[in-house]
Amino acid sequence: MLTVSQLVKRVASPEAGGAAVEIVRVPELSLAAGEQVALRGESGSGKTTFLHLIAGILAADEGKIVIDGEDVASLGESQRDRAREARIGYIFQTFNLLQGYTVLENVVLGMSFGPGGVDRARARQLLERVGLGHRLHHFPRQLSTGQQQRVAVARALANRPKLVLADEPTGNLDRTHGREALGLIREACREAGAALLLVSHDPDVLAQFERVRDFAEINQPRVPLPRAG
Amino acid sequence: MTLPLIVYRSLRQHALSTLVTAGSIALAAGLLMVVWMVKEQSQKAFLETSTGFDAVLGARGSKLQLVLNSIFHLEASPGNISAADYDQIKKHPAVKAAIPLALGDNYLGYRIVGTAEELFTTVEYSPGKRYQLQGGGRWFAAGQREAVVGSFVAARLGLKAGDTFQPYHGLAFDAKAQHEEVYTVTGVLAPTNTPTDKVLWIPLSGIQTMKGHDPRTATDVSAVLIQLRSPTAGFMLDLMYNKQGNRLTLAYPVAAIIADLFGKIGWFDRVLALVAYLVALVAAGSVLASIYASMSARRRDLAILRALGARRRTIFGAVVAEAAVIGALGAVLGFAVYFGLLAAVANVIRTQTGVTIDILAGHPVLWIAPLGMVALCAAGGVVPALKAYRVPVAETLSPTS
Structure with a gap:
C-alpha cells in the first residue's frame, strides 16, 4: 500500500547560514493495506516533515513514495494535491479544524476536492460514528478538545482514504481522552479498511500498537539534525 | 457546492468588512448609474418636450x-x-x-x-x-x-x-x-x-x-x-x-437649440462621470484592501483547505470569487442607491422645470455599470488571491515534530 524508498528532504537552515540541510533520509519503509504502524520519535526529529512528504504537502528532493501503485514523489504539486485528496486522510496534532465552518461542513470539506464529490449523508454517518451526531451544526469553538479531535478523525476518513496519517493525534488531549481518541482512530480506520501510520512520542500510545518503529532508526540524515519545533 | 461554501463562510467570518465594502460598491455603482441616467434621461426628456414645435x-x-x-x-x-x-x-x-x-x-x-x-x-x-x-x-x-x-x-x-x-x-x-x-x-x-x-x-x-x-x-x-x-x-x-x-x-430648430444647451453644459456631466469613475476605483480598491488586510488571519484556513486537497487555483478562485460576490452584493444594493438618488434628482428637475424623468426607464448602463463593478472587484481580488495562492501549507500548519 505504502512503500517509501531512498526518500530525502533538505531544507534551508538558518543555523547553517541558510544552507540546505538534510532533515529526512528514509531508505525504506512500507505499510501493507489496512496495516497500522506507529512511529516513535522525539520532537524535532523530522516526523511531521516525513508525514508531509507522504501526504504530498511537501515535495521530496529524492526518492520514491509509492502509494497504491503511484509514486507521489514524482508528481507535480497539483497532482500531489489530487493524490492526497484521493487516497490520504490526515489527522493533525492541533486538529486544524476550520473555525468558521460547522462541524458538518468541516467533514464535508474533507471530501470536497476529490473526484468522489460531496456526500453529506456519509459526512453525517461519520460524525454519528464518532459520537457527534447531535453536534452537526455546532462550530468547533463550541466543542470540547476531545470532541474537536473526533471531528478531525471523521474529516480524515471523509474521502474514503487508503492511508490515514496521524501526527501526535493525542498530543493535545489528557490521558483518558487520548486513549479514547486513539481507540476511535484505530477502530475507524479498521472499519474503513484504511492503513494507519501514526507518529507519537507518547509511550502510552505506542504501547497499543503491535508494530512500532523507531523513527530515529528509519530516518538517517547525513548531517546532524537541526533542532526545530 | 464547495466554492460557494468557502466564499459564503469567508464572507460571514468577515461580515462587517463585507458590509462596509459592499456599501462603498453600492455607492459607486448607484452613483455611476445615476450620473449616466440623469444625463440620458434629462436630455431625452428635454428634447422630447421640445419636439412639439419647430x-x-x-x-x-x-x-x-x-x-x-x-x-x-x-x-x-x-x-x-x-x-x-x-x-x-x-x-x-x-x-x-x-x-x-x-x-x-x-x-x-x-x-x-x-x-x-x-x-x-x-x-x-x-x-x-x-x-x-x-x-x-x-x-x-x-x-x-x-x-x-x-x-x-x-x-x-x-x-x-x-x-x-x-x-x-x-x-x-x-x-x-x-x-x-x-x-x-x-x-x-x-x-x-x-x-x-x-x-x-x-x-x-x-x-x-x-x-x-x-x-x-x-x-x-x-x-x-x-x-x-x-x-x-x-x-x-x-x-x-x-x-x-x-x-x-x-x-x-428648437431641438437643435436644446441639444446645443446640453452641449454647452456637457463638461458638467463629464466632471460628474469622472467623480463616479473615481468612486468606483476607490470602491474596488477597498475590496482589495479589505481582503488583503484579512489575509494574515486567513492563512491558516487556506493552508488547511490546501491540506485537505484544495488546489492552489481553487484557493485563488475562491478569493477572486469572494471579491466578485462582494461586488455583486454592492451592485444589488447599488440599485437601491440608484433609485433613491434618481427619484430625488427627478423630483428636483420636475419641480424646477416641469420636465419629468422616467426613473424606471431601461438603459444598457443599468447592467453595464453593475457588471463592471463586479468585474472591477474581481480584478481587485486578484492581488489578495495571489497572496492566498502562495500560502505555504507545511510552514503554516506547524508545529513540526
Whole structure:
C-alpha cells in the first residue's frame, strides 16, 4: 500500500547560514493495506516533515513514495494535491479544524476536492460514528478538545482514504481522552479498511500498537539534525 | 457546492468588512448609474418636450432664452412682439400652426400664460399626443376669465374645476401684487410630463387686458409657438427674421437649440462621470484592501483547505470569487442607491422645470455599470488571491515534530 524508498528532504537552515540541510533520509519503509504502524520519535526529529512528504504537502528532493501503485514523489504539486485528496486522510496534532465552518461542513470539506464529490449523508454517518451526531451544526469553538479531535478523525476518513496519517493525534488531549481518541482512530480506520501510520512520542500510545518503529532508526540524515519545533 | 461554501463562510467570518465594502460598491455603482441616467434621461426628456414645435418667434434676443421661456416656462421673456407680427407669421403659408403666448403674471409662484384655445384643441404637443382634460371640465372660453390648470399645479395647489383664483402680477410671486380679476378653473389638464403641467393657462386676452398691464401693449404677445408644414420652411423663415430682419428672433430648430444647451453644459456631466469613475476605483480598491488586510488571519484556513486537497487555483478562485460576490452584493444594493438618488434628482428637475424623468426607464448602463463593478472587484481580488495562492501549507500548519 505504502512503500517509501531512498526518500530525502533538505531544507534551508538558518543555523547553517541558510544552507540546505538534510532533515529526512528514509531508505525504506512500507505499510501493507489496512496495516497500522506507529512511529516513535522525539520532537524535532523530522516526523511531521516525513508525514508531509507522504501526504504530498511537501515535495521530496529524492526518492520514491509509492502509494497504491503511484509514486507521489514524482508528481507535480497539483497532482500531489489530487493524490492526497484521493487516497490520504490526515489527522493533525492541533486538529486544524476550520473555525468558521460547522462541524458538518468541516467533514464535508474533507471530501470536497476529490473526484468522489460531496456526500453529506456519509459526512453525517461519520460524525454519528464518532459520537457527534447531535453536534452537526455546532462550530468547533463550541466543542470540547476531545470532541474537536473526533471531528478531525471523521474529516480524515471523509474521502474514503487508503492511508490515514496521524501526527501526535493525542498530543493535545489528557490521558483518558487520548486513549479514547486513539481507540476511535484505530477502530475507524479498521472499519474503513484504511492503513494507519501514526507518529507519537507518547509511550502510552505506542504501547497499543503491535508494530512500532523507531523513527530515529528509519530516518538517517547525513548531517546532524537541526533542532526545530 | 464547495466554492460557494468557502466564499459564503469567508464572507460571514468577515461580515462587517463585507458590509462596509459592499456599501462603498453600492455607492459607486448607484452613483455611476445615476450620473449616466440623469444625463440620458434629462436630455431625452428635454428634447422630447421640445419636439412639439419647430420654432419659436419672439422679440430680438437669445434663441435659447426664447425657447426656455416659451416652451419650458423658465427665464424671463426677452420682450413682446406686436399683433401685426403675430398675424404675419400666423398667415404665412409655410406655417401649419402659430400659437400665441402672453406672459407676465403668476399665481402663488406658478406662471399664468395666456394662449389661444387651439393650443389644446388642434395642436399635438408631442407627435401623436394632444392635451386632454382629467376628470371632466372644459376648455376655457376665449375672452372669459377662465383657466385650464396644469396637472402639477392643480395637485400642488389643490385646484379643481369650479375653483377660483386671483392672479398676481409678475413672473415671481409677490403677495402685494395681486390683481383684482377673479378667474374660474374650468378644467385640469391630464398629466403630460412636460412643463405645461406647471402652468395655469388662461385666454390670451386675459393677460393682455389684465388691470395694471400697459394698455399700449394690450394686443402684443410674448412669443409664438410655431409648427411648420415642411423643414425647409424653417430655413426660409430663419433667413427672413434672423438674417434680413432685426426686430424679431426666430428660434429654429428648437431641438437643435436644446441639444446645443446640453452641449454647452456637457463638461458638467463629464466632471460628474469622472467623480463616479473615481468612486468606483476607490470602491474596488477597498475590496482589495479589505481582503488583503484579512489575509494574515486567513492563512491558516487556506493552508488547511490546501491540506485537505484544495488546489492552489481553487484557493485563488475562491478569493477572486469572494471579491466578485462582494461586488455583486454592492451592485444589488447599488440599485437601491440608484433609485433613491434618481427619484430625488427627478423630483428636483420636475419641480424646477416641469420636465419629468422616467426613473424606471431601461438603459444598457443599468447592467453595464453593475457588471463592471463586479468585474472591477474581481480584478481587485486578484492581488489578495495571489497572496492566498502562495500560502505555504507545511510552514503554516506547524508545529513540526
